[in-house]
Amino acid sequence: NAGVTQTPKFQVLKTGQSMTLQCAQDMNHNSMYWYRQDPGMGLRLIYYSASEGTTDKGEVPNGYNVSRLNKREFSLRLESAAPSQTSVYFCASSEYSRQPQHFGDGTRLSIL
Amino acid sequence: GESVGLHLPTLSVQEGDNSIINCAYSNSASDYFIWYKQESGKGPQFIIDIRSNMDKRQGQRVTVLLNKTVKHLSLQIAATQPGDSAVYFCAEKLKYIFGTGTRLKVLA
Numbered sequence: 304n305a306g307v308t309q310t311p312k313f314q315v316l317k318t319g320q321s322m323t324l325q326c327a328q329d330m331n332h333n334s335m336y337w338y339r340q341d342p343g344m345g346l347r348l349i350y351y352s353a354s355e356g357t358t359d360k361g362e363v364p365n366g367y368n369v370s371r372l373n374k375r376e377f378s379l380r381l382e383s384a385a386p387s388q389t390s391v392y393f394c395a396s397s398e399y400s401r402q403p404q405h406f407g408d409g410t411r412l413s414i415l
Numbered sequence: 416g417e418s419v420g421l422h423l424p425t426l427s428v429q430e431g432d433n434s435i436i437n438c439a440y441s442n443s444a445s446d447y448f449i450w451y452k453q454e455s456g457k458g459p460q461f462i463i464d465i466r467s468n469m470d471k472r473q474g475q476r477v478t479v480l481l482n483k484t485v486k487h488l489s490l491q492i493a494a495t496q497p498g499d500s501a502v503y504f505c506a507e508k509l510k511y512i513f514g515t516g517t518r519l520k521v522l523a
Contacts (some may be wrong), residue, residue, distance in 0.1 A: 307458070328471070345504065345515050394459050402449050402508055406458030 309407035313376050314386045316414045324379040324396030334384050334397045334404070335377035337361075337369060339390040340409070346393065352377055353403070384414045422520040434492040438505035438519045443486060445507045450479055450490045453502045453516065462490070462503075468503060497521050 309327045328335065336351040338361075340373075348361030352371040366388060368380045381388060391411045395403030422512075428434045440448070446467040453458035463474045464483050472479050480492040488505050504516030 339467065342515075355482075395458070402464070402506060404461045406447075406454070406460070408458050 307394055307396055307405050307407035308390075309371075309410050311387065311410060312408070313411045314413070314414075316412065318384060318386060318414060320414075322382050322384060322412070323383045324381075324392055324394075324412075325376070326378065326407060327376045328396040328405065329375065330396060331374070331397075332396040332398050333374070334399060334403075336395040336397075336402075337367075338378070338381045338393045338395065338405045339388075340393060341390050349379065349392075358359065388412065389414045390407065395409050423515050423519060425518045426518045427522055428495045429522050431495060432494060432495055434490075434495045434499070434519055436490045436492075436503045438488040438490075440486050440488065440505070440507055442507065443483070443523065446463050448479075448488055449506045449523065450477075451506060452486075452499075452502055453504070455501075459504075492519075495521050496518075497523065 307328045316322055333354045337349040338346045338348045339349055347363050349363055350358055350361055350369040352358045355371055355374045358369050358371055370378045389402050390412060392412060393406050395406040397404045444461045449464040450462045450495060452462050455458045463477050463479050465479045467483060470481055476493045479482040480489045490503060492499055500519055500521045502518050
């Protein structure tokens with residue numbers, strides 16, 4: 304199925320562990336995004352990549368790093384996981400850098 | 416639905432009736448808005464967008480109205496169906512998505 308694919312779907316980490324969330328899209332989109340969604344907070348932008356080779360911080364980038372590996376893939380890394388990073392993470396893409404149009408189904412991450 | 420807010424405003428609508436979901440924004444310079452639908456356990460899904468040079472835009476069974484004077488958006492769903500049950504929220508460009516959204520419940 305065409306769209307945005309995120310792996311893994313679920314993950315439990317211990318505080319201090321590192322983890323990379325993977326995201327790939329097969330729509331030849333230029334822009335990709337990472338959001339987190341928390342109860343009572345809605346969706347918040349962590350990082351985005353307007354085009355291959357560029358990345359920019361969003362609203363809540365602290366504690367995260369990203370890599371736009373190629374046009375298809377955009378990964379999110381937690382170097383030292385903290386309980387405050389327990390959330391559902393969504394990757395998204397769009398043809399142009401305006402607003403994401405296609406979202407993955409999320410990675411549910413719990414940090415103990 | 417466990418990923419969205421625990422205290423979402425909820426709109427309950429009878430199947431077949433029209434639904435109106437509202438959204439307020441604060442930045443008067445905002446020039447582009449999108450409405451999303453999020454079903455339980457899924458990522459947000461693009462529904463319709465509108466630029467600030469428009470007051471109204473129609474899609475299939477959905478209409479978005481933009482009132483720049485009071486900084487207000489609304490999403491109207493005609494002939495609401497059970498498959499419309501979801502959380503709906505609006506967003507502005509690359510910013511975080513407003514609030515926690517509105518949960519639409521369609522009553523049979």
